[in-house]
Amino acid sequence: MTAEHWGDQDDHLSPHQTAVIVGTGLAGGNAAATLREEGWRGRIVMLGDEPGIPFGRPPLSKTYLRGEEGLGGWLVKPAEWYGDSGVELRTGVTVQGVDTKLKQIALRGGDTVAYHKLLLCTGGQNRRLDLPGADMPGVYHLRTLAESDAIRRAAQPGARAVIVGMGFIGSEVAASLRQLGLEVTAVLSGTAPLAAVVSNQVGEVMAGIHRGHGVQLVTEDQVAGFEGTRQLERVVTAKGARIECDLAVVGIGIEPAVEAFRGGQIALDNGILVDETCRTNAPDVYAAGDVANHLHPVFGRLRVEHYNNAEKQGRAAARAMLGDLRPYDDIHSFWSDQYEHKLEYVGFARAWDQIVIRGSLAHTQFLAFYLVKGVMKAALGLNRGGDPEVDADGELRACQRLIRARTALSEATLADDQVDLGSLAAVAGGSDPGR
Ligand SMILES: Cc1cc2nc3c(=O)[nH]c(=O)nc-3n(C[C@H](O)[C@H](O)[C@H](O)COP(=O)(O)OP(=O)(O)OC[C@H]3O[C@@H](n4cnc5c(N)ncnc54)[C@H](O)[C@@H]3O)c2cc1C
Structure with a gap:
């Protein structure tokens, strides 16, 4: 220092x-x-x-x-x-x-x-929906321990749940409720879960995972209201679907x-x-x-x-x-667990002009690279790439170095499983996040 x-x-x-x-x-x-x-x-x-x-x-x-x-x-x-x-x-x-x-x-x-x-x-x-019935008993949000406890109490096996929004919270709750033995229907405005963050291509993989676990996805629709006499009985959508349910969990961001x-x-x-x-x-x-x-x-x-x-x-x-004015420049990372699947993401990409896949979408084991003019802005690993927080030799840690290096990379190089991402990062000169 x-x-x-x-x-x-x-x-x-x-x-x-x-x-x-x-x-x-x-x-x-x-x-x-x-x-x-x-x-x-x-x-x-x-x-x-x-x-x-x-x-x-x-x-x-x-x-x-x-x-x-x-x-x-x-x-x-x-x-x-x-x-x-x-x-x-x-x-x-x-x-x-x-x-x-x-x-x-x-x-x-x-x-x-x-x-x-x-x-x-x-x-x-949490964002709240300004819709008829949005505050009625049986409609839940999730941020706090008390809210998680309340959902858990309502999540009796065999109960019917509607998930409103399939971002990270919605997707994880949908998965957990299925694992607890509930019937789960999810209403989402996009074509696939998480599509806005991970792309339609990767979102379709997530959709396949949820459908494979028995979640009914109501896509390109929106909730229009919550109905029930004293307690939630159904969710009504803009396109006219009426979904009978015992509880709903709203996950539309914060x-x-x-x-x-x-x-x-x-x-x-x-x-x-x-x-x-x-x-x-x-x-x-x-x-x-x-x-x-x-x-x-x-x-x-x-x-x-x-x-x-x-x-x-x-x-x-x-x-x-304390007076240490070095810039905070962490190459961001986050994860999400859904069923047996682990998603890890590094970097930050609001938009991209190219996605390159390494590995197999069909086998739900791949890396997706999000590029702007050939420069990697973010990378996602589904069941691949290691945990960038702990796996120093993992592919996603190498991606963090590539993102920091900001060098243009070719599609052929990135897609080729024979090309070691760590070696590529060493050549590009991106420094390790260093934990
Ligand atoms: C259910 C759930 C699952 C998540 N899973 C993941 C995951 O798998 N991976 C991942 O990367 N991230 C995950 N996240 C996100 C992660 O938890 C958040 O990024 C993290 O909690 C942010 O921490 P924070 O301290 O900034 O804010 P918070 O955790 O929101 O803490 C802020 C605190 O400030 C208090 N506060 C606010 N305003 C006031 C006020 N005016 N006066 C007094 N107190 C106030 C709040 O009550 C709260 O206690 C998850 C979040 C949730 C809710």
Whole structure:
């Protein structure tokens, strides 16, 4: 570490400074741990409206929802760590605003909390449908532990479920409910699950997987309303389908949770705008995780909604609060588990002009490369390529290096199973994410 990486070292060394973290999710929890472990000597206060201690949400739609594991392995830190480390965890409190001139946070109920440095990790909240019956008992959303528990209670074997939207949450819940023995129908506006993110070609593979497991897909249609006397009895679609059911799970994406900051001094645009080092426009205010719209050195401005980013960006923002102003430039990655299939994705591609496949779509074991003018922007592995977080020699880790290198690659090279992606990355000169 060279001197220019560090700003004012005195701040975090002073025991009289207070760091406040708003949001007790994954980003907030990792930031608190990093602050304490890497040198913040003053107070650390965490404020969050959700009960419990910071944990990872992925099992809420998968193993936990199916009753296969608890959340012990998904805690950022064990419960006693917060007290032992002098981190004041205040849950059940809602932040209503921030005065960046007074350096003060307003809580619902009238209390205020002063800060020297502030990190905003408020994540996202589920989009809701403004449709008749959308709030009736039997219609569920999924973000929190309580919501996962509620779906689990309703998910009795033999019950009939409708999934609204087949993005990642919808697809994972559809898979879990089938695994629990429910009848599942999914209504989606596109032609195939996940098509907007992974392409129609790969989406069709996912459609085949879900159909093969007995999910009825109602494609290119939309839910128009939810009907029932006291409890959900059916879902009605725009094209006139009437699907009798016992429960519905709506998974139509999230919005960044910025209500508390609207009309204030912190710049917002599809989340909280931050620079390469997670700093907002306001002095000593930072943001990380699902809520942060980050100026990424490789991809430009982007806001992502993934576990690995929330974890790493939370840590990076904490380091910035400690004065380490190296850009956060992780080549993003995320995963999704559906039935026996594992999907891993690296990079970021909002659009592409070419997709190259290596492997077999028919055998659901392949890599898909998303290119713009021959340059790889993202890569997806279905049951192939390794976990880029742990598998240093895996194909997807090599893809992260290729994405960083930004060199044009030919279709023939990428599609050829004989060409080693690691060697290709070494030639292209893309550096390893280095964990
Ligand atoms: C069911 C489910 C499964 C997922 N599976 C995967 C997966 O397999 N792979 C993957 O990569 N990603 C997955 N994700 C996404 C991943 O969980 C998120 O990217 C991650 O949780 C983001 O963390 P965060 O800390 O930014 O936000 P959050 O986890 O949303 O935490 C934000 C916290 O801030 C609190 N908050 C918001 N506003 C206020 C306020 N005004 N005052 C006080 N507190 C406030 C919220 O209540 C919340 O506790 C999944 C998400 C869900 C919901």
